[in-house]
Amino acid sequence: MPEAGEGLAENSAGNLLGQALEGPRGLSIRTKLAATLAGLVILSLTLMAAFILWQSRQALLQESIRRGLIVGRNLADYSASAVLQKDSLQAIQFTKDALSDDAMVHAVLTDENGVILAIRAASGHPPAEFGAKWKPLDGPAVHADGIPANVQVVESSDPETGDKVLAFSFPVIKADVQVGNAYIAMSQEKIQQVVEDTTLKVALLAGLFVVLALFAAVALAGVIVRPVRRLTRGALAVGSGDLDAQVEVRSFDELGVLARTFNAMTLGLKRAQKELVEKQLLMQELNIAQEIQQGLLPKKIPVIPGYELAAFYAPAKEVGGDLYDFIRIDAQRLAITVADVSGKSVPGSLGMTMARSVLRAQALSQSGVSETLHKTNAVIQPDIRRGMFVTMFYAVLDSKEHTITCANAGHNPAYVVRGGRLIEVGPEGIALGLVPATQFFAEEQVVELVPGDLVAFYTDGVTEAMNAANEEYGEERFKTVLAAVAGRPLGQALQAVLDDVHAFVAGAPPHDDITLVLLRRKA
Amino acid sequence: MNILTVDVGASALDPGLALFRLKGHLDAQTVRELETRFDEQVRSSRVRWIVDLRELEYISSAGLGSFVGVLSELRAQGGDIFFIGLSPKMEKIFKVLGFTRIFKVFATEAEAAHAFQGA
Numbered sequence: 001m002p003e004a005g006e007g008l009a010e011n012s013a014g015n016l017l018g019q020a021l022e023g024p025r026g027l028s029i030r031t032k033l034a035a036t037l038a039g040l041v042i043l044s045l046t047l048m049a050a051f052i053l054w055q056s057r058q059a060l061l062q063e064s065i066r067r068g069l070i071v072g073r074n075l076a077d078y079s080a081s082a083v084l085q086k087d088s089l090q091a092i093q094f095t096k097d098a099l100s101d102d103a104m105v106h107a108v109l110t111d112e113n114g115v116i117l118a119i120r121a122a123s124g125h126p127p128a129e130f131g132a133k134w135k136p137l138d139g140p141a142v143h144a145d146g147i148p149a150n151v152q153v154v155e156s157s158d159p160e161t162g163d164k165v166l167a168f169s170f171p172v173i174k175a176d177v178q179v180g181n182a183y184i185a186m187s188q189e190k191i192q193q194v195v196e197d198t199t200l201k202v203a204l205l206a207g208l209f210v211v212l213a214l215f216a217a218v219a220l221a222g223v224i225v226r227p228v229r230r231l232t233r234g235a236l237a238v239g240s241g242d243l244d245a246q247v248e249v250r251s252f253d254e255l256g257v258l259a260r261t262f263n264a265m266t267l268g269l270k271r272a273q274k275e276l277v278e279k280q281l282l283m284q285e286l287n288i289a290q291e292i293q294q295g296l297l298p299k300k301i302p303v304i305p306g307y308e309l310a311a312f313y314a315p316a317k318e319v320g321g322d323l324y325d326f327i328r329i330d331a332q333r334l335a336i337t338v339a340d341v342s343g344k345s346v347p348g349s350l351g352m353t354m355a356r357s358v359l360r361a362q363a364l365s366q367s368g369v370s371e372t373l374h375k376t377n378a379v380i381q382p383d384i385r386r387g388m389f390v391t392m393f394y395a396v397l398d399s400k401e402h403t404i405t406c407a408n409a410g411h412n413p414a415y416v417v418r419g420g421r422l423i424e425v426g427p428e429g430i431a432l433g434l435v436p437a438t439q440f441f442a443e444e445q446v447v448e449l450v451p452g453d454l455v456a457f458y459t460d461g462v463t464e465a466m467n468a469a470n471e472e473y474g475e476e477r478f479k480t481v482l483a484a485v486a487g488r489p490l491g492q493a494l495q496a497v498l499d500d501v502h503a504f505v506a507g508a509p510p511h512d513d514i515t516l517v518l519l520r521r522k523a
Numbered sequence: 524m525n526i527l528t529v530d531v532g533a534s535a536l537d538p539g540l541a542l543f544r545l546k547g548h549l550d551a552q553t554v555r556e557l558e559t560r561f562d563e564q565v566r567s568s569r570v571r572w573i574v575d576l577r578e579l580e581y582i583s584s585a586g587l588g589s590f591v592g593v594l595s596e597l598r599a600q601g602g603d604i605f606f607i608g609l610s611p612k613m614e615k616i617f618k619v620l621g622f623t624r625i626f627k628v629f630a631t632e633a634e635a636a637h638a639f640q641g642a
Contacts, residue, residue, distance in 0.1 A: 340584065341584075342583075342584035342585050342587065342588040343551075343585060343588070344551045344585060386591075386592040387585075387588035387589050387590075387591050387592025387593070388588055388592075389584070389587075389588055389591060389620075391584070391619075391620060409621075410619060410620035410621045411619070412619065413619075426619070428618075428621070429621055430620070430621025430624055430625070431620045431621055434591050434620075434621065434622075434625060435621075435624075435625060439624070439625075441621075441624070511550075512583075
């Protein structure tokens with residue numbers, strides 16, 4: 001069921017991508033920014049306008065009161081005698097003077113009983129008649145600095161026009177006695193006008209600023225949203241498997257940092273994926289190579305009367321390419337070979353497969369030992385991969401004659417241990433695959449075996465085994481241990497040699513295959 | 524991770540000769556780098572090479588194979604590879620593998636260059 005599972009996983013990933021493609025839901029960043037900015041502008045302008053209006057209104061009011069106080073005080077002071085004497089003609093003159101201030105609406109002088117002595121309006125239509133009782137204008141009292149305690153100021157409206165006015169009432173005092181009252185009304189239309197003008201201007205300005213703010217918000221949102229969109233596109237591309245996707249970055253702000261991080265992440269992902277794929281491929285290849293390699297090794301050790309055989313092979317993790325083989329040529333002759341191919345992994349294993357098959361065919365054709373290597377080289381050399389070669393020690397044991405006939409195609413020598421001493425058997429020769437048949441050569445050497453002789457065939461994986469300090473096990477150690485263990489039962493001797501190698505390597509990972517074949521003529 | 528450095532230049536003794544100086548580990552991994560440098564020289568038709576192994580600490584069979592791999596191409600164009608600076612251990616490897624029968628080995632660059640002039 002793994003396919004169904006994968007299908008599901010893909011679907012849900014597809015859904016997520018689909019959702020991302022739909023774009024943002026609800027209000028976009030642009031709208032939110034525009035609304036916020038516009039709101040802020042309107043709020044701040046309104047507050048500012050209110051403050052300015054209140055300030056200018058206060059200033060104007062103060063000014064009006066100041067003027068009103070001056071005009072009213074003058075009127076009350078100058079007309080005191082006229083009011084005392086109830087001299088209307090003179091009083092009228094004073095009210096006329098009072099109206100010389102263009103903000104003045106009317107001026108009234110009354111006697112101590114409130115009877116009008118003089119009345120005059122800027123409009124020419126006084127609100128009351130001479131001799132009538134004056135009804136002072138009513139309204140909320142105005143409190144401001146500089147208003148004397150005996151002066152009342154109220155906000156009211158002109159009984160004639162309904163316009164807003166400031167109404168002042170002053171006592172008219174002669175010789176410390178109040179003889180009447182002076183009333184004036186000052187138009188507040190000017191103030192009203194200024195307030196209205198200011199309000200209009202502020203409103204217009206506010207409108208202009210709101211429009212500007214909206215533009216700014218849209219532009220700003222664009223600046224923010226564009227890289228975000230680019231990032232979204234990049235993320236979608238990466239999500240759909242394109243690990244080459246990179247986001248163009250110009251800015252160095254937080255979004256720039258994000259985009260750079262994104263790019264670095266994508267590169268990292270790509271590298272990681274590549275490494276994973278390469279590693280998997282390598283592992284796969286190594287597994288195949290090892291399978292081939294293992295398939296080449298003999299399934300069992302042949303039994304030869306009067307002789308014992310033991311073999312060991314351990315593949316290295318990465319390199320590989322060793323082989324040992326036994327080929328029964330006839331009833332009394334057995335070919336023993338150890339070989340090492342220069343290539344690694346699958347190509348190496350295939351090269352070795354070829355060499356082994358050709359050798360097996362040639363070995364059975366009753367040729368001589370050197371001739372067998374000659375023929376093997378002649379067959380594989382034209383076909384083997386360029387630069388690849390196989391070193392091979394090839395020996396034929398004659399169990400009746402008690403001899404081994406050896407030829408060596410560029411391989412390490414073999415050792416015969418006899419009575420605690422070592423005899424090196426290393427006839428000269430060129431590795432298989434290096435040169436064409438005409439240049440190939442492999443000497444032959446015959447060694448007679450006496451009872452108790454131990455013969456060791458090996459690959460350089462043994463002698464070049466390295467410890468963590470990159471020191472090689474070396475031929476001298478190998479020879480010493482061979483001499484030391486030669487008297488033991490063959491299986492134990494083999495194990496003792498390997499133990500010695502392992503002890504030297506001390507856990508360092510093997511960098512080459514290790515192959516060791518031991519042959520002993522029974523005592 | 525073992526490292527190989529390959530320094531390729533014209534020989535001071537004869538600008539027609541390419542001098543390869545190898546340093547470090549030449550194994551199945553690092554051999555790729557070397558083969559890239561081989562290709563560069565072959566493409567630019569420099570086919571007479573002196574390879575200096577004096578500073579090479581380790582050479583694997585795959586590394587050795589790379590020289591064999593390129594040799595026939597060089598010889599087809601009238602070129603060759605001469606080795607110099609072999610350690611006793613490398614000399615032994617060369618001898619065991621039969622490399623000494625394929626490649627000429629000299630003690631010094633001068634001797635190798637002289638041999639090329641004679642050829």
